[in-house]
Every structure is written in C-alpha cells, then in structure tokens.
Amino acid sequence: MTSREDCDRRDAQDALAAFRDEFVLPEGVVYLDGNSLGARPRAAAARAAQVVEEEWGQDLIGSWNTAGWWELPGRLGDRLAPLIGGAPGTTLVTDTTTGNLFKALAAALSIQAERAPGRRVIVSERDNFPTDLYVAAGLAELLGRGHELRLLDSPDALDAALADGPAVVTLSHVNYRTGALWDLADVTARVHAAGALVVWDLAHSVGALPIDLTGADADLAVGCTYKYLNGGPGSPAFLWVHPRHAGSGTSALPGWWGHARPFAMEPTFEPATGVARFLAGTQPVVSLALVECGLEIAARADLAAVRAKSLALGDLFLDLVEQRCGDHPLRLVTPREHDRRGSHLTLAHPDAYAVVQALIARGVVGDYREPDCMRFGLTPLYLRFVDVWDAVDVLADVLDSRAYAEPRFRERSTVT
Ligand SMILES: Cc1ncc(COP(=O)(O)O)c(C=O)c1O
Numbered sequence: 001m002t003s004r005e006d007c008d009r010r011d012a013q014d015a016l017a018a019f020r021d022e023f024v025l026p027e028g029v030v031y032l033d034g035n036s037l038g039a040r041p042r043a044a045a046a047r048a049a050q051v052v053e054e055e056w057g058q059d060l061i062g063s064w065n066t067a068g069w070w071e072l073p074g075r076l077g078d079r080l081a082p083l084i085g086g087a088p089g090t091t092l093v094t095d096t097t098t099g100n101l102f103k104a105l106a107a108a109l110s111i112q113a114e115r116a117p118g119r120r121v122i123v124s125e126r127d128n129f130p131t132d133l134y135v136a137a138g139l140a141e142l143l144g145r146g147h148e149l150r151l152l153d154s155p156d157a158l159d160a161a162l163a164d165g166p167a168v169v170t171l172s173h174v175n176y177r178t179g180a181l182w183d184l185a186d187v188t189a190r191v192h193a194a195g196a197l198v199v200w201d202l203a204h205s206v207g208a209l210p211i212d213l214t215g216a217d218a219d220l221a222v223g224c225t226y227k228y229l230n231g232g233p234g235s236p237a238f239l240w241v242h243p244r245h246a247g248s249g250t251s252a253l254p255g256w257w258g259h260a261r262p263f264a265m266e267p268t269f270e271p272a273t274g275v276a277r278f279l280a281g282t283q284p285v286v287s288l289a290l291v292e293c294g295l296e297i298a299a300r301a302d303l304a305a306v307r308a309k310s311l312a313l314g315d316l317f318l319d320l321v322e323q324r325c326g327d328h329p330l331r332l333v334t335p336r337e338h339d340r341r342g343s344h345l346t347l348a349h350p351d352a353y354a355v356v357q358a359l360i361a362r363g364v365v366g367d368y369r370e371p372d373c374m375r376f377g378l379t380p381l382y383l384r385f386v387d388v389w390d391a392v393d394v395l396a397d398v399l400d401s402r403a404y405a406e407p408r409f410r411e412r413s414t415v416t
C-alpha cells in the first residue's frame, strides 16, 4: 500500500511543485475544488489594488487609454490563446461562458444558414452542463426558424445523430459531473465529415490539459477562467473563433464594443473584423484585470507536465480509495482510462451530499452534484501527492466512522 512517505518522496521529485507557492491556500485545507473555483494567485491582491487605487482612483477615465482597459479582452485573449492552440487575434476574454456560448452558437447557426439552410438540428448531450442546454434550447426558440435541440444519451449515440445531418454540434470537452473527456480532434473531424460545425465548451479542460483547437480544426469554442485558470470568482470567460470564420458569423448580441469604429458612434452596426465582433458592451475591468495573474502563471507551466501530474494524482486517489474505502458503497463515475477522463474524479455514494459536508468540516474541500456525486478536482499547480493521501485518509475515516450521519451535514446550502 502507498504510504504518506511515498507521497512525500513524489512531491520532492515533482517538477511542478514550486508553483504551489504562487497561490494562497488556507492552512489545514486540502482544496479539491479548483475545478469549480480556482485558488487565488498571490499576485492578484497587488494587481487588484493597482487597478482600484491607481488606475481607477488616480487616473479615472484616462485609464481606458493609458492603462489599456479598452484592449484588455483582446490582449488577455492573446495570452490565453496558446493554452487552447489558438492563433493571435482569435480569442477574447469577455462576458460569461453562458453569454459567449449564446454568441458562438448563434454565429455557427448563422454560418450554416448560408451554407446549408436545410439543417435545423443542434446536437448536444443530455448530461451537458445545464446552462449549455438552456442556451441552445433558448436560441432555437428565439430564432423561430424551426431549430431543435437533439440530446445524446450516450457518446455512442453521436454517429446516429450525425447521420441525420445536424447544423451544429455543441459539447463540453470534459463533462462537469462525470469528468468524462471527449476526443476533441476525433469528434471535430467526425462532425465536419457530417457537414456540421462544432462549438466546444472548454470550461473543465482549459488549463488542465493540452488543447489544440487549430490543430483539430474546430470552429468555435468558449470556456471559463475561474477554474483551472484561477481568474477569481465570476472572472470573465473566453470565446475563440477559427480564423476561417473571422469574416462570417453574425453576433447575436451586436454591441458597440464589437463595432468596427466604436467611437464613430454610428447608428448602424458594422462588425469589427475577426473575433472582436463578438464583444458586446463594457467589460468588468477590475475582474478582467485579475485574469492576467492566473494566465501569467499558466504561461510558465508546461501543460504536458500538468496533464501527466493530474493523471498521476488521479491514479493515486483511485488506488487509495480502492485500498482504504473498498467496503463502502462507492461507485467510480469517471472513466478510469487516461484518455477518457479530465482532471476531476467523481464518486457516487448514496449519502454523497452529507459525506461531502463532513469532508469539508474536516478541511477536505470537494463538492456535490446531483443526484449522488462527490466531485474531487485535481489541480496540479497547487495540489501535492500528500494532499491526495490526506484527503483519502479523511474520506476513509468519515465513511468508517459514519461521521456524515450527523444531521447538520444534511442541511442544504444554496451552492452545493
Ligand atoms: C461546462 C460549463 N459551462 C459553463 C459553465 C458556467 O457558465 P457561467 O460562467 O456562465 O456561469 C460551467 C460552470 O459554471 C460549466 O461547467
């Protein structure tokens, strides 16, 4: 059986170990929820003070020009682009994932309306993150042209859906609940062979594993910066468009920031060239500025090493759970194969919610997702092998002692 000392030794040899110091982590906490809200980069506090006290406080309106506020979405987009295999000028950091998905899907449908007007089906997965499904269904209704959403009940159903000639396929690269990973290049090629376009949601994969949207020849993508990119709570999301679509695809939310000449203040919308057309309105500058702190760290981390460590942490977690919690009714929801899982692991348990609360009370922070899922996020930049050992140690004790049976652990909070 793996000992805590074995884990200490692995940490001592870990090439990514030094990154942990760049984050603020509370004493006595094993944080396994960086797949929902990433930890705070140390540099973020000074950056926030600079934006609030100097740029806003002293330079006021002048900062739109002098502090580069206006250009932030594109400049940060260019910093993020290497993490997703995007070329310069193809990516914006702006708005929410939900809003960007709306714009991306609408653009993909507008491209298809010209190329293949008979195609009216949007394909997604029933188990996709709810916002993705609401956006797709809402857009289909809003367009009023007979679009419909078709949901896959398993990955095997994709080929049959493609055979029916859909307009657009939209999937999450890594599933928020199960942690299952789609093969982005393979699916993109299959979607294209079927004459459809693909819009990827990279919320649970960006920063956690290497992604090559250009190499895969994908069409559009969105994702968030507050998970593995450590941008802060509610930090703006991103939107990527393949250069071949740079001059096509209308924004469903044409705002003045996306105009070719915003300060000409013209009465009619003329889109800016490229991805900039997908800017809508004024951005949350304070929050946006902090995204740079996480991106600056990510730029120095080798994503192949991040992925290798994530898989190693995951294997350790699963081996220890098997060894130490084998007598309990736990079921691994995440595929165990490396090429089929992202960077979080999901275990089902009949009392999952209460077990998660009991773990949090002992300093092991994961989260709960309906109907019976405990999620444990693995963030290689600030998680150590000993942290995984300690987390499973506490999990085994919480299960063995039935500590989770205390009534207080059944009280539901708004955020689970
Ligand atoms: C796959 C996926 N898409 C979208 C979102 C959220 O979108 P938003 O940032 O708009 O809340 C999440 C998580 O919050 C997610 O996991």
Ligand SMILES: Nc1ccccc1C(=O)C[C@H](N)C(=O)O
Residues within 6 Å of the ligand: 035, 036, 037, 176, 177, 203, 415
């Ligand atoms: N944005 C949030 C705000 C509050 C609480 C959770 C979230 C999440 O990000 C949830 C996450 N996307 C998930 O995979 O469940």
